[in-house]
Amino acid sequence: MRAFTGSRIKPYYLLGVVGMMLAWEFSAVSLPGIVPRLAAVGSSLLLLAQTGELWRQLGVSLQRSLTGLSFGAALGLLLGTAAGLWKPAYYFFKPLMGTLLSSPAVVVVMLAMVWFGVGSFMPVFVTALFTVPVMYVSVVEGMELVDAEVLEMAAVFRISRWALWWNIYLPALATAVLTGLAFAAGTAFRKTIMAELLGSNDGIGYAMAMTRFNLDVARLFAWVAICLCVGVVVQRLFVKPVASYLRKWRDVNSESGVVHE
Amino acid sequence: MSNFWNARKVLPFLWMATGVVAFTVVWQLMSNSYGPLLVATPSETMVAVTRLLTSPATLAAFARTLGRVLLALGLQIVSGVASGVLAGLYPWVEDLLRPVIDALVAVPPVALTLLVILMFGSGDYQVAATALALGFPLLYTGTVRAVRSVDRSMLEMFRAFRLPRTTQLLVGYLPATLYALIPSILLATGLTLRLVVMAEVMVGGGSGIGQSLSEARVHMATAEIFAWLLVMAATVLMIEGTLLYLVKSHLLKWQARR
Numbered sequence: 434m435r436a437f438t439g440s441r442i443k444p445y446y447l448l449g450v451v452g453m454m455l456a457w458e459f460s461a462v463s464l465p466g467i468v469p470r471l472a473a474v475g476s477s478l479l480l481l482a483q484t485g486e487l488w489r490q491l492g493v494s495l496q497r498s499l500t501g502l503s504f505g506a507a508l509g510l511l512l513g514t515a516a517g518l519w520k521p522a523y524y525f526f527k528p529l530m531g532t533l534l535s536s537p538a539v540v541v542v543m544l545a546m547v548w549f550g551v552g553s554f555m556p557v558f559v560t561a562l563f564t565v566p567v568m569y570v571s572v573v574e575g576m577e578l579v580d581a582e583v584l585e586m587a588a589v590f591r592i593s594r595w596a597l598w599w600n601i602y603l604p605a606l607a608t609a610v611l612t613g614l615a616f617a618a619g620t621a622f623r624k625t626i627m628a629e630l631l632g633s634n635d636g637i638g639y640a641m642a643m644t645r646f647n648l649d650v651a652r653l654f655a656w657v658a659i660c661l662c663v664g665v666v667v668q669r670l671f672v673k674p675v676a677s678y679l680r681k682w683r684d685v686n687s688e689s690g691v692v693h694e
Numbered sequence: 695m696s697n698f699w700n701a702r703k704v705l706p707f708l709w710m711a712t713g714v715v716a717f718t719v720v721w722q723l724m725s726n727s728y729g730p731l732l733v734a735t736p737s738e739t740m741v742a743v744t745r746l747l748t749s750p751a752t753l754a755a756f757a758r759t760l761g762r763v764l765l766a767l768g769l770q771i772v773s774g775v776a777s778g779v780l781a782g783l784y785p786w787v788e789d790l791l792r793p794v795i796d797a798l799v800a801v802p803p804v805a806l807t808l809l810v811i812l813m814f815g816s817g818d819y820q821v822a823a824t825a826l827a828l829g830f831p832l833l834y835t836g837t838v839r840a841v842r843s844v845d846r847s848m849l850e851m852f853r854a855f856r857l858p859r860t861t862q863l864l865v866g867y868l869p870a871t872l873y874a875l876i877p878s879i880l881l882a883t884g885l886t887l888r889l890v891v892m893a894e895v896m897v898g899g900g901s902g903i904g905q906s907l908s909e910a911r912v913h914m915a916t917a918e919i920f921a922w923l924l925v926m927a928a929t930v931l932m933i934e935g936t937l938l939y940l941v942k943s944h945l946l947k948w949q950a951r952r
Contacts, residue, residue: 445789453793467813524709529717532923535930537888539895539904540923543911547919548732623802630804631895641808650812657805664800 469651477655486640487659494637495663498625501557502617505564509617510610512565513572523573533566538624539631546632556628556636563624568613575609576602615675618667626660734917742921752906756925759902762818762890763883766825770833770882773826775875778837779867788838795831803828807893816897825889829882836878840871876941883937884930891926 454471461468481487516523542559549555579601587597629638637656644653718736725733734742746752781788798806807824814820844867852862894904903922910918 443789445786446792449790449793452790453797521705521709524706525713525716527710528714531931532927535884535927535934536923537891537926539888539892540907540919540926543895543907544916544919544923547911547914547916619800623804626802627804627892630808638804641805645808645812648812650809653805653809653812657801657809660802660805661797661800664802665796668796668800 467650469654473651474654474658477649477651478658481652481655481659490635490637490640491659491663493635494622494625494629497553497556497629497636498560498621501560501625502564502614502621504557505561505621506568506610506614506617508561509565509568509613510572510606513569513609513613514576514606516569517573517576526569530566530569533562534570538563538627542628542631545628551632551634553633556625556633556638559628560621560624564617564621567617567620568610571613571616572606572609575605575612579605611675615671618671619664622660622663622667731914732916734915734920738917739920739924742915742917743924746918746921746925755902755906759887759890759894759904762821762825762894762902763886765818766822766829766886766890767879767883769822769826770829770886771875771879774830774833774878775837775871778834779841779863779871781834782838782841782871791834795834798827798831803889803892804896807896810893811897821890821893821897821902824893825886828889829886832882832885833875833878836875837871840874841867843874844870876937880934880937883933887926887930887933 457468458471461470478487512522512526516526538559541562542555545555545558549558583601584597587601592600625636626638626641629636630642631638633639637660641653641656644650644656721733721736725735730738746756777787777791781791803824806827810820810824810827814823848866849862852866857865890902891904891907894902895908897904903926907919907922910916910922
């Protein structure tokens with residue numbers, strides 16, 4: 434992870450990448466017909482890019498995950514702020530958030546398929562629903578960091594409610610929203626892909642499901658490579674900068690910040 | 695009695711109960727307006743929960759899934775600890791493994807599951823292998839961090855007494871690492887259960903909770919889906935609660951001994 438953000442690329446990281454490629458090529462040669470050669474995956478990828486399929490499906494999936502992410506984040510922010518300010522609200526939402534956080538996404542996908550059928554709304558709904566607890570937890574934790582002593586001091590000095598919000602709560606909230614968005618961005622894309630794969634008629638997930646019927650492993654690998662690229666971009670552009678920024682303030686573990694399938 | 699009615703302790707539970715009641719009411723209202731076919735009522739769901747927990751067929755499915763979870767979790771712990779200890783001791787091993795971890799963290803789990811199914815078919819080991827691959831990074835990074843946090847003064851003492859390397863590893867690193875790993879194992883348990891169920895759904899025609907879920911979806915039996923959702927959430931919460939309890943009691947003993 435530090436290889437790209439650091440000043441130099443570590444030699445053993447590159448060795449690891451080369452080793453992975455070699456292991457892949459070796460298994461492709463020793464398991465012909467099961468594991469596709471790297472070259473076959475490359476040409477599949479090229480074909481997807483040339484026919485425009487890649488950009489079309491990527492656009493559909495990205496749009497869905499962004500829509501779900503924004504709706505879920507807005508709701509999570511709202512509920513999280515309420516829970517952060519007023520402790521009873523925190524306990525009120527605890528059972529719901531606990532259930533959401535520990536329930537398998539696949540079950541929710543099945544429910545959503547029954548409710549909304551196969552279409553664009555279903556993946557957006559699933560993505561939004563699983564963004565809510567991530568944002569909620571981040572906001573609640575962020576508000577907890579607002580020092581009780583600072584609040585006491587503010588009360589002693591009779592700081593106006595407006596000034597309190599502007600100078601104390603808002604900065605804490607902004608950081609929390611940033612963290613929540615960074616963590617949720619990665620999960621949102623996965624949730625969209627999962628929902629599309631199980632029940633949609635377009636998007637990357639759907640394209641992957643199609644390779645199952647065509648038994649086109651090389652094309653599936655090509656789509657996986659595209660997902661990896663999106664994941665790496667999200668990780669490097671959002672999660673890592675936010676995590677390293679936050680590490681100055683508190684111990685944040687970006688790997689296990691959000692643990693979801 | 696006054697101790698029992700300590701408002702600080704009771705109020706949170708009261709608010710949580712209010713939350714549960716409020717959501718049940720909302721659920722019932724949704725069910726009333728959309729019809730019990732689309733949204734099963736809470737009472738129907740409770741009936742389905744008792745059916746799930748008493749019928750031998752669903753209990754067998756549950757056991758099957760839990761077996762796969764334990765298999766995958768065991769493999770995750772063994773492989774994660776083994777590679778994590780090496781990576782914790784030698785930074786070059788960490789750099790070498792970094793691309794693999796990066797890839798496993800970034801890949802959408804459904805995509806990896808589909809790859810495994812397409813290449814190696816569907817079965818017990820394939821489901822466990824998928825969960826193993828996806829849960830592995832969690833235990834690996836946990837182990838690396840745990841190894842790095844092993845008490846420096848203890849290690850110096852080991853060196854001073856010139857203990858052999860294997861003894862250092864078994865007496866020094868391993869207990870401390872396993873101990874520090876408990877939070878990671880907690881996280882991995884819930885994750886693995888969700889992964890296994892997902893893999894079961896995608897495999898199709900297999901067995902376990904995933905298969906029961908697929909059948910319920912085909913029959914549009916929302917009560918059954920709700921019931922599985924509740925049972926699984928409760929299972930995850932229970933596993934985490936039990937482990938947390940064990941950790942706490944163990945932690946106290948451990949600290950007392952020091």
